[in-house]
Amino acid sequence: CATAPSGPVDYSGRLAVTVAAEGDRPAQSHSAAFELGGDAHQGHLRLLSPLGTVVADASWEADRVRLETGDGPRDYPSLEALAEDTLGQAIPLGALLAWLQGRPWNGASHEADAQGFRQLGWVVDTHALKLDGTLLARREAPPVVTLRARLDH
Amino acid sequence: AGAADALRAFVQDAKAGRASFTQTVHAPNSARTKVSTGRFEFSRPNRFRFEYQKPYAQTIVSDGEKVWFHDPDLNQVTVRKLGDALGSTPAAILAGQSIERDFDLKDQPDQDGLSWVLATPKGKEGTIQSLRVGFKGRSLSVIEIADSFGQRSVLQFADLQILPSLPASTFHFAVPAGADVSAP
Numbered sequence: 499c500a501t502a503p504s505g506p507v508d509y510s511g512r513l514a515v516t517v518a519a520e521g522d523r524p525a526q527s528h529s530a531a532f533e534l535g536g537d538a539h540q541g542h543l544r545l546l547s548p549l550g551t552v553v554a555d556a557s558w559e560a561d562r563v564r565l566e567t568g569d570g571p572r573d574y575p576s577l578e579a580l581a582e583d584t585l586g587q588a589i590p591l592g593a594l595l596a597w598l599q600g601r602p603w604n605g606a607s608h609e610a611d612a613q614g615f616r617q618l619g620w621v622v623d624t625h626a627l628k629l630d631g632t633l634l635a636r637r638e639a640p641p642v643v644t645l646r647a648r649l650d651h
Numbered sequence: 652a653g654a655a656d657a658l659r660a661f662v663q664d665a666k667a668g669r670a671s672f673t674q675t676v677h678a679p680n681s682a683r684t685k686v687s688t689g690r691f692e693f694s695r696p697n698r699f700r701f702e703y704q705k706p707y708a709q710t711i712v713s714d715g716e717k718v719w720f721h722d723p724d725l726n727q728v729t730v731r732k733l734g735d736a737l738g739s740t741p742a743a744i745l746a747g748q749s750i751e752r753d754f755d756l757k758d759q760p761d762q763d764g765l766s767w768v769l770a771t772p773k774g775k776e777g778t779i780q781s782l783r784v785g786f787k788g789r790s791l792s793v794i795e796i797a798d799s800f801g802q803r804s805v806l807q808f809a810d811l812q813i814l815p816s817l818p819a820s821t822f823h824f825a826v827p828a829g830a831d832v833s834a835p
Contacts, residue, residue: 528729549806552778566800646726
C-alpha cells in the first residue's frame with residue numbers, strides 16, 4: 499500500500515490545465531481536485547477524482563520529487579520535470595504555490611500589471627482570488643497553456 | 652449475509668434508475684472529511700449521469716461511448732473515451748453488466764443494519780483497491796471506495812428508484828456556450 503505522508507494541507511480546491519493544440523498534437527485538458535501543503539522546498543500535492551479517490555500524489559524536498567500513482571512511484575529532479583512528464587509541459591508548479599497566495603514567486607523576477615503580474619513567461623491574474631478564490635494563469639508562448647484554479651472556501 | 656447475491660441480482664435486474672447521494676471522503680491519518688451531495692441516474696449498459704450539487708457543481712455524464720466531465724466554476728469540459736473508465740469505480744456497479752468479470756466478490760459480516768460484500772477489482776490499473784457495497788435487504792444502500800493511499804470515500808444513497816429504462820437523452824451532455832472543451 500503506497501500510503502504517502504499526507505502532511506498539513508494549506509490549500510485545497512480544483513485545478514484545470516488546458517494545453518492548446520500544436521502541429522498534429524490535439525489540445526489537451528486535465529482537471530482534478532487538489533490538496534496542497536508546504537512550499538517550493540518541501541511539500542506535497544495530491545490530485546483527487548470527483549469521487550474523492552487519490553489519482554496522484556507528489557511529495558518533494560530539496561532536489562527530489564516523488565510521484566505516486568496507481569502504477570508505482572517515480573522520481574523527478576524538479577516539479578517542472580514532473581509536470582513536463584505528466585502534462586507534456588514544464589508548468590512551474592513550484593511558483594504556483596506562491597501564485598495561489600496571490601503573490602509572485604520569490605525565485606524569479608516579475609513585473610506587476612493591472613490584474614496581477616507577469617512571471618516566467620506567464621500572465622498571472624490574481625485579482626479574483628480574494629473574491630471567490632479564482633486564479634487564472636496563462637503561458638503566452640505556444641502552445642498556449644491555461645491554468646485555472648478555484649480554491650475551496 | 653447474502654450481499655454478493657444481492658449485488659449480482661442488482662446488476663442483473665436494475666436496468667435503470669435514479670437516486671440522490673451523499674459522498675463523504677475520509678483522508679488517511681487526519682480527521683479531515685469532505686462532504687458532497689448530488690443526484691445520479693444510470694442505465695445499463697455504460698450510461699450514467701452523476702450531478703454533484705454541493706459544495707459546488709460538477710457533472711459527469713457517460714453516453715456509453717464518451718464520458719464528459721463539466722466544472723462550471725472552471726468553465727471546463729473534458730471528454731474522454733469511455734473505454735475502461737468504468738473500471739473499478741462505482742459506475743461499474745451501477746452501469747456495468749459484468750460484475751463477475753470485473754470483480755472478485757466476497758460476502759462480509761453484517762454491519763450497521765446492512766449486509767455487505769467486498770468487491771475487489773480484478774484489473775490492477777488505477778488506484779482503487781476495493782469497493783464495499785452495502786444492501787438493506789435487496790436495496791442498494793452504500794458504496795465505500797478504498798484506494799491505495801488509504802483514502803476512503805463513502806457514497807450513501809437515498810430515494811433509490813429502479814426503472815425499466817431511461818431515455819438516451821438523459822445521458823446526452825450539451826456543452827454550455829463558451830465552455831472550454833478539450834478531448835485528448
